[in-house]
Amino acid sequence: MSVLVFTESLTGKIKKSALEAISYGYQVAQQQGTSCIALTIGQAEGADDLGKYGVDKVLQVSQVNGFDSQVYANIISQVAQQVGATLVVFSHSSSGKSIAGRVAVRLDAGLVSAATTLLNGDTVNKNLFSGKGIATYSISTAVKIVTISANTFPPKEVSGNSVAPEAASANIPTAKIRVKETTTVEGIVPLPEADLVVSAGRGMKGPENWGMVEDLAAILGATTACSRPVADIHWRPHHEHVGQTGVAIKPTLYIAIGISGAIQHLAGVNQSKTIVVINKDPEAPFFKAADYGIVGDLFDVVPKLTAAIKSFKANN
Amino acid sequence: MKILVCVSQTPDTTSKIQFANGNTELDKAGIQFIMNPYDEWYALVRALELKEANAGSTVTLLHVGAAANEPTIRKGLAIGADDAIRVDAEATSSYFVAKQIAANAQGFDVVFFGKETIDYNGSEVPAMVAELLDLPFVSYGSKMSTSGNVATIERDIEGGKETVEVDFPFVLSCAKGMAEQRIPNMQGIMMSKRKPVKVVPAVAVNNTVAIKTYSLPPVKAGVKMISPDNVEELVKLLHNEAKVL
Ligand SMILES: Cc1cc2nc3c(=O)[nH]c(=O)nc-3n(C[C@H](O)[C@H](O)[C@H](O)COP(=O)(O)OP(=O)(O)OC[C@H]3O[C@@H](n4cnc5c(N)ncnc54)[C@H](O)[C@@H]3O)c2cc1C
Numbered sequence: 001m002s003v004l005v006f007t008e009s010l011t012g013k014i015k016k017s018a019l020e021a022i023s024y025g026y027q028v029a030q031q032q033g034t035s036c037i038a039l040t041i042g043q044a045e046g047a048d049d050l051g052k053y054g055v056d057k058v059l060q061v062s063q064v065n066g067f068d069s070q071v072y073a074n075i076i077s078q079v080a081q082q083v084g085a086t087l088v089v090f091s092h093s094s095s096g097k098s099i100a101g102r103v104a105v106r107l108d109a110g111l112v113s114a115a116t117t118l119l120n121g122d123t124v125n126k127n128l129f130s131g132k133g134i135a136t137y138s139i140s141t142a143v144k145i146v147t148i149s150a151n152t153f154p155p156k157e158v159s160g161n162s163v164a165p166e167a168a169s170a171n172i173p174t175a176k177i178r179v180k181e182t183t184t185v186e187g188i189v190p191l192p193e194a195d196l197v198v199s200a201g202r203g204m205k206g207p208e209n210w211g212m213v214e215d216l217a218a219i220l221g222a223t224t225a226c227s228r229p230v231a232d233i234h235w236r237p238h239h240e241h242v243g244q245t246g247v248a249i250k251p252t253l254y255i256a257i258g259i260s261g262a263i264q265h266l267a268g269v270n271q272s273k274t275i276v277v278i279n280k281d282p283e284a285p286f287f288k289a290a291d292y293g294i295v296g297d298l299f300d301v302v303p304k305l306t307a308a309i310k311s312f313k314a315n316n
Numbered sequence: 317m318k319i320l321v322c323v324s325q326t327p328d329t330t331s332k333i334q335f336a337n338g339n340t341e342l343d344k345a346g347i348q349f350i351m352n353p354y355d356e357w358y359a360l361v362r363a364l365e366l367k368e369a370n371a372g373s374t375v376t377l378l379h380v381g382a383a384a385n386e387p388t389i390r391k392g393l394a395i396g397a398d399d400a401i402r403v404d405a406e407a408t409s410s411y412f413v414a415k416q417i418a419a420n421a422q423g424f425d426v427v428f429f430g431k432e433t434i435d436y437n438g439s440e441v442p443a444m445v446a447e448l449l450d451l452p453f454v455s456y457g458s459k460m461s462t463s464g465n466v467a468t469i470e471r472d473i474e475g476g477k478e479t480v481e482v483d484f485p486f487v488l489s490c491a492k493g494m495a496e497q498r499i500p501n502m503q504g505i506m507m508s509k510r511k512p513v514k515v516v517p518a519v520a521v522n523n524t525v526a527i528k529t530y531s532l533p534p535v536k537a538g539v540k541m542i543s544p545d546n547v548e549e550l551v552k553l554l555h556n557e558a559k560v561l
Binding site for chain 1: 327329330331333335342353410411414434435436437438439440441442443444446447448452453454455456468471472473474475476477478479480481482483486492493523524525526527528529530531532533536537539540541542543544547548550551553554555558560561
């Protein structure tokens with residue numbers, strides 16, 4: 001018996017969401033009294049460090065280039081069988097989601113995606129209806145699969161052990177998907193992984209005013225986001241669009257500036273731990289979903305807030 | 317080209333969510349069901365564009381659900397699909413639905429999905445179907461061009477994009493950018509009434525997961541208002557109380 005964690009990389013580096021998956025796998029393995037095994041596929045910078053997060057073993061299949069869910073699912077299923085995995089953990093990320101369903105079919109395993117609790121026996125929770133409901137699932141199969149909700153299980157260093165990665169033996173099928181190009185925005189934490197997010201909406205009046213949003217984000221080390229109309233009218237790039245039809249996020253801090261808080265917007269952000277709303281309209285629906293609110297003109301409040309955080313950071 | 321588009325229906329986002337029967341099921345009273353937006357706006361419309369670019373093609377809808385869901389299928393036909401298959405069963409789990417789709421998806425050149433449903437947000441079914449059909453799967457596509465037997469697809473990844481090539485047949489899940497929503501016109505609505513909907517029985521599936529209970533999330537403590545002239549107070553609260561700074 002063991003817990004196998006698919007430890008994913010993006011552009012060759014192990015992702016923060018993968019460390020979250022390891023922390024999840026480690027905690028379940030502790031509860032079950034089994035071992036936790038990490039599996040990396042392709043180039044995986046950071047694999048030497050995984051011992052810190054409690055894994056007992058790191059297996060690597062490095063001779064794979066480019067992402068093809070069919071190839072990955074095949075390899076992961078082979079390794080899961082070799083190590084007698086009873087739980088396979090994935091991040092609920094673009095690649096994790098693309099593979100988990102395939103592995104579930106290959107291993108006849110029950111799958112629960114975007115889990116928000118540790119697997120307890122055969123029981124695990126997930127959120128439904130954009131955070132308006134919670135479901136408690138039971139998984140009835142011997143092998144179980146979960147993808148875990150992002151920013152929910154913080155990576156924890158639990159050990160001073162170093163674990164040297166070993167090559168796994170697996171047949172590697174031929175990829176049918178040919179990856180031509182992978183581009184990521186450098187130097188910015190991608191929105192789904194961001195801890196701190198500063199987001200702005202139509203209240204900004206125009207793209208030329210975004211400097212103050214970027215200044216606030218910079219002083220916090222936050223990632224910027226926006227409401228849908230702002231992306232639709234090309235004030236901001238599409239990848240910043242959060243909400244029901246955009247990216248769903250779960251940061252520890254979400255600052256909403258000049259966003260009304262329409263239900264479709266809230267659907268993508270209402271699981272943030274702390275929500276701050278700045279809006280000139282005291283009746284803006286967003287205040288109902290907020291933890292802290294300021295009724296005021298954003299053009300006045302935002303620069304003041306940036307200055308206050310700057311002086312706070314200088315003194316702490 | 318034979319094109320299949322899988323569509324599901326979900327409660328409208330604005331629905332008030334409540335549970336019934338000792339928290340074992342969704343309380344459907346007062347809930348407005350709609351076609352899952354990703355299926356409608358992106359998958360179906362991109363499928364129709366593909367048909368329009370390839371003379372002689374057909375677009376078939378596939379829905380797993382009871383007869384009461386017929387309006388969702390008719391809407392898809394009104395938007396422009398040629399015909400539909402309805403698997404006559406309640407969709408009890410992703411695996412159940414994937415098995416039904418796989419049983420009816422043989423012989424298509426491409427199988428379209430929306431990237432996820434807006435109720436369960438699981439994104440599970442397309443990957444399962446791809447595995448059951450032993451086909452390549454391109455997920456979160458936001459742009460596609462085709463040339464002969466090859467599709468070039470741009471897909472969303474965390475903080476970026478990836479461009480991939482794949483030969484037909486394959487499974488595709490569609491995100492924003494793939495197409496623009498189409499509103500059915502009067503002619504489409506009239507014609508949809510005469511388009512064939514084949515009703516087929518479900519294949520037997522042993523469910524691998526089950527929902528034991530539903531619950532509502534804890535309610536927020538309520539908003540704390542801070543004066544715009546005292547933003548320092550907010551910084552203090554974020555540091556001492558929320559502990560996020
Ligand atoms: C099916 C569907 C899906 C959708 N999906 C999404 C989605 O994914 N994401 C999303 O964001 N939206 C989505 N929407 C749109 C959503 O319903 C709202 O229209 C949108 O979120 C509003 O954007 P906004 O808050 O930026 O603009 P507005 O609603 O115009 O709000 C602007 C706000 O700024 C405030 N404001 C103006 N000037 C100032 C000032 N000087 N100082 C302070 N405050 C000021 C106003 O009081 C107002 O509250 C969707 C809609 C539909 C129908």
